[in-house]
Each structure stands twice: as structure tokens, then as C-alpha cells.
Amino acid sequence: MIALIDTHTHLYTEEFDEDRELAIIRARESGVSRLFMPNIDDTTVEAMLSLCENHDECYPLIGLHPTSVDENWKQRLNVIRKWLDSARRFYGIGEVGLDLYWDKTFRKEQMQALETQIQWALEKDLPLIIHCRNAFTDLMTVFEPYKDTKLHGIFHCFSGTEEEAHKLLEYDGFMLGINGVVTFKRNLLPETLKTVPLNRIVLETDSPYLAPVPYRGKRNESAYLTKIAEKLAEIYDVPTADIAYATTKNALKVFKKTAKNI
Template identity: 50%
Template sequence: MIITDTHTHLYSEAFNDDRHEMIKRALSQNVSRFFIPAIDSTYTASMLQLEKDYPEHVFLMMGLHPTHVKDNYKDELRHVEEMLAKRKFYAVGEIGIDLYWDKSTLGIQQEAFRYQIQLAKKYKLPIVIHCREAFDEIFEVLETEKSADLFGIFHCFTGTLEQAKQAIAYNMKLGIGGVATFKNGKIDQFLNQISLNHIVLETDSPYLAPVPYRGKRNESAYIINVLEQLSHIYYNVSLEEIANITTQNSKDVFGV
């Protein structure tokens, strides 16, 4: 059984004291593929070091996170473009729109999102979308950019069944993580109406730890708890089958 964590911030400062031990715990649970989203240029060096330390397990993305779209966003986008031109990445992400923290930057968030989608098309890469309180705004951009070469993952999907279907219609897989284990997460109420062929697993560690670790630091090994919850949601489909299907889905998206 090979389990893929399609979204984990292994370079986070939250892991500075025990990063290698934490990764070993995940590997011991058969979590052996880690896809690493970017935030901004300040994390690039640590991401590259992580890949150097775990070349068979770590796969990097490049992008500018929407909450880091600030006054210097054009410099940051130049960095993204320079890195994509320089070496191999497996996705442009995480990118998108976040209106939870700051609504005043909506205009430049939309601009950065659209620009990075176009970079992904240029380099024939998937996108990994961050969406918080911004489904309408995200879908508006995707509608203008939709094409055969637009595809990727709707990271940390927390929407409704209709929004799930809309995301899938834009060639997006749904990234399912700890929220599926929350009593108030809501997605567990309809997820079994979505084929497993449209789903990938993620942790978003160190954030959004699943039950029974909710409120604590998340780590990639805890993806087992998400797997167990999905087995329950999908009426006792085995952990191995869900792991196999979702890993194959991740291969279809990332090409590795």
C-alpha cells in the first residue's frame, strides 16, 4: 500500500525540532509520496533542501500563496516564473484566493491567480488551488481560464456538493484531509456521492489535524486517520483500495 500526501508543508517552522523523525513516522505508515506546496520566495531554499534530503519521496510545487499576495507581489511572481523556467516542478501551487484574512487584496489576488494559471498552462503543469471564503471568486477566474490544459487539485475542499461538482467540471480533483473527520466539517455528509476517482488525500500539515489530533500540530502520518474516515464514508471500502485509487489519482495529476 502506497499512500500519497498531496499537500504537506514539511518545511514549516513547526517541524524545525523534529522534521526528520516526523517524516520517518510517515514513511513507517506507508506514506511515501509528499507533494510540497510553495508559499513565497522566503521558503524556496528550505523546499529545495527538503528535496535534496528525500529525493525519492519529496516533489515540489512552485507558486505564490494568496495570503502572501502583498505590495511586492509582482516581484514574487517574477520569482515563481524564474524558478519554473530553471528546473522541474510538479505543479503551480498553492495559488488561489483567500478572503478570510484580507478582503482588500482581492483585486491583486485575482491578478496573481490568473497569471499563475497561465504559467501552469505554459509549462503544462497542474494547479493546486487554495480557496477560503472565495468559491464564487475562484470559479469566476476558472470560468475565464477553462480549457483542456487547465487541471489540478482543489486543495482542502470544504464546499458543498454542488461546489464539488463544479470544481470537478473544471478538471479538478478534490483534496480531502482532516476536515472530513470534523463533526462540523459537513463534507462527510455528501462525499460518498462523489466517485473516489475524483479524490486525492492530503494533510496540509502542520495545519488542520484530523480527529483525534484536532487542535494539535498535524503531520503526514496522520493521513491514516483521514483514510480510515473515508473508508467509513464510502461504506467500508478498504484502506488499501482507497490508498491505491487516490495515489493513482495523484499520479494522473502530477505525472509522477
């Protein structure tokens, strides 16, 4: 069976309350061997940890999502830091970043929160899972001082231009996270990816969001990762097994603290 890694899934959210265990079984039966779970904010940590404690294939991350940055962001970030410093084991800092799609009110605060969490990633030598929506220029402004550091991670849900892809790839320790968007009609991501080396790509679902074709519009889940792998096999003109091998290898480079537990 082809072994795949879902580097970004939120199976702990309420969308899976009715069939969470079945979703994990379906993922396993589809060949998805590991599920990395970025946190959302201070309200989701316990649900995420509870799931991960009961399933060895689930790996928790910790961070404050940019859309959760509000007038109380410092207090919320302090809660996240306490979790990070606790006896719990986390495998990355995420999901963090910038999101100016819905609201730009807390743009400055989002940048400050991101800067703080970058420092955490460096301090703990953990991968950083970056969310960026309608904020590419600001993201590059924040990231510029870290180009030659040990900072590493994933630029989650990449769907940008060829120029943006190559600017991100200048950060040697980072991969581009590719999800169901690559299967959508009338998007340019397949053409962009033809200019991106396969050794810089990881797979993700971002479930319950962004389900790939033919499930678009429905709740996403990790079992659907196979559809993304199949689309990448088409783009790179290689067998799906080669996509699985390469992206799994890439994911373990990012999440190096789990690489020995294969």
C-alpha cells in the same frame, strides 16, 4: 503495507525544525510513499528545495500563496517566476488561489496573481494546486474561461457544499483534495462526499495545519494521512486498501510527471 500519497504538506516550515527527519520517517512507516510540497512564497523556496534535495520521496512545487499577495506582489511573483525558469525541477504550480477570509484588501491583486499562475501551469503543462477560502464565486469567475483547456490539478482542502463540489468537478482535469477536516465533528463534508465519485478524490494533510481527529488541535504531519484514509473508507463503505489504491492512482494522474517513478 498500504501505499498512500500526501498531495499537500509543508514539512519544510519552521514547525518541523525540531523533528523534521523523524516526521519523514514516521510518514514512511505509516505507508506514505510520496510527499508533494506546495511552496508558500518567495521566502520559503530555498527551505523547501533543501528538504526535497535530500529526500527522494519529496516533490517540490512552486507558486505564490494568495495570503502572500501584498503591495509588492508583482516583485514577489517575479521571484517565483525566476525559480520556475531555473534549472530546478518543479512538479506543479502551487499553492495559489484566492483567500478573502482574513483580508479583502488585495482581492483584485489576488485574482491577477492567480490568472498569471494559471498561464504558467498551461505553459509548463504542470498541475495547479488551488487554495480557496471565502472566495468561491471569484474563483469560478477566474476559472470559467479554462473549462475546456488542458488545465489540471487539485482543488486543495475542499470542504464545501454538494453544489460547490459538482461545480468544481465540471473541470475534468481536477481532483478534490480531502484532508483532516473530513474527520471533524459537526461538519457536512462526509455527506457531500457521498455524492462525489472516488475517482475524483486525493488525500492531503496540509501539515502542519488541520490535524485530523484524534490529533485535532496539535501539529499535523504526513503520518496522520492514514486517519483521513480510514474516514474515507467509512464514508464510501469500502476497505481502507481500496481508498489507498484509488487515491494513489488519482494523485498520479495529477502529478503525471512522477507516475513513471513508482
